[in-house]
Amino acid sequence: MGVRAVVMERPGKLAVKQFPYPKVTQGAMLVRITLSGICGTDKHSFQGFIDQYSGHAQPKRIPFPIIPGHENVAVIVEMPTPWRDFEGQPLAVGDRVVVAANVSCGQCYYCRQGFPYYFCENTTDYGNNLSAAEPPHLFGGWAEYLYVLPGSCVYKVPPGLPDHHAVMGELMAVTASLDRAKQFSTVGNDGFRFSDTVLVQGVAAVGICHVIKAQMLGAGQILATDLSNCRLQLAKEFGATLCLNVAETTLEERRERIAEMTHGRGPDVVVECAGVPEAVV
Incomplete structure (x- = not known):
């Protein structure tokens, strides 16, 4: 039995390839992909921006060929040993899950001190820095199946939540910056x-997700800026008060x-999601 996948062989080249169905080892999991998003990171990799985590103690270069896709919703098909999701719920074959995009080692200084995954000295990233050249090959969501490594964080999708909402889980995780800012407000x-x-x-x-999260966390006014009127209209539909x-x-x-909107004081919180220097200079 073969498994089809979209492979980024090098910057600018995608191809559909076939891989052998993997043998799932103890502690690992195999899931069948139902939806996989296209992230800006995937676009950047395709364009040739292959050096990542610049300035990190352990910078990485994309090990082509890779199977892209780290925003994934899937169904568990094989699980040789018991798993629990991030909340401690037992998992079973047939459960729908979201697999976290990154696997931290849990052993280095930064992991032991509770720093975010990108500080980890040994982090691996699905769809990004795991090569498809070596078995079991299937380390990205642009494939029929994803091989889930031991130590991965998996989230069980609640009943009734459709896949096209669950696939936004990784994007909404990025909005944790607003949750962190909320924590500071206790002082x-x-x-x-x-x-x-x-x-x-x-x-x-990413910006739309921050608009959604700001509204969820009780923002009074949500202001949005962008180059696209289409995006600004969408931001307005999700709760933006002023769109420029x-x-x-x-x-x-x-x-x-x-x-005028803030009585001359300006915004209390600014989230930069444009990704261009002009937004901050």
Whole structure:
């Protein structure tokens, strides 16, 4: 039995390849992919930006060929040993799951101190820095099956939550920055408090998720900027109070409009999701 997958052989080249159905070892899991997203990271890899985690103690280079795809929803098909999800729920064959994109070692200094995954000295990333050249090959979601390594974090998808919502789990995880800011608000007037004004710069997929999270956490006003009126309209539908197109307004006009909305004080929290230097200089 073969398994089909989309392989990024090198920057600029994708091909459909066939791989052998893997033997699942103790502690691992095999899942059948039902949906896999296309992340900006996948686009950057295709464009040739192959050096990642620059400035890290352990920078990485993409080990082509790879099977992209780290925003995944899947169904468990093989599980030789018992697994529990991140919340401690027992898992079974047939359960729908979201597999976390990154596998931290849990042993290095940064893992032991509770730092985020990207500090880990030995992190591996599905669809990104695990090569498809060596068995079991299937380390990305753009395939019929994904081989889940021991130590991976897996989240059981609640009944009734459709796949096209669950696949947004990895993107919504990025919005943890707002949750962290919320934690600081327990002390005086620090952090992000109920009714605060949040400005999201850039409302593509990640930015829209921050708009959604800001509303979930009780923001008073949500301001959005972008180059695309289509994206800004979507941001408005998800709760943005003021939407400004940076291609149709000057910097001074945007400052004045935001000042009007915030009684001259400006936003309380700014989230940069545009990915361009102009957003912060």
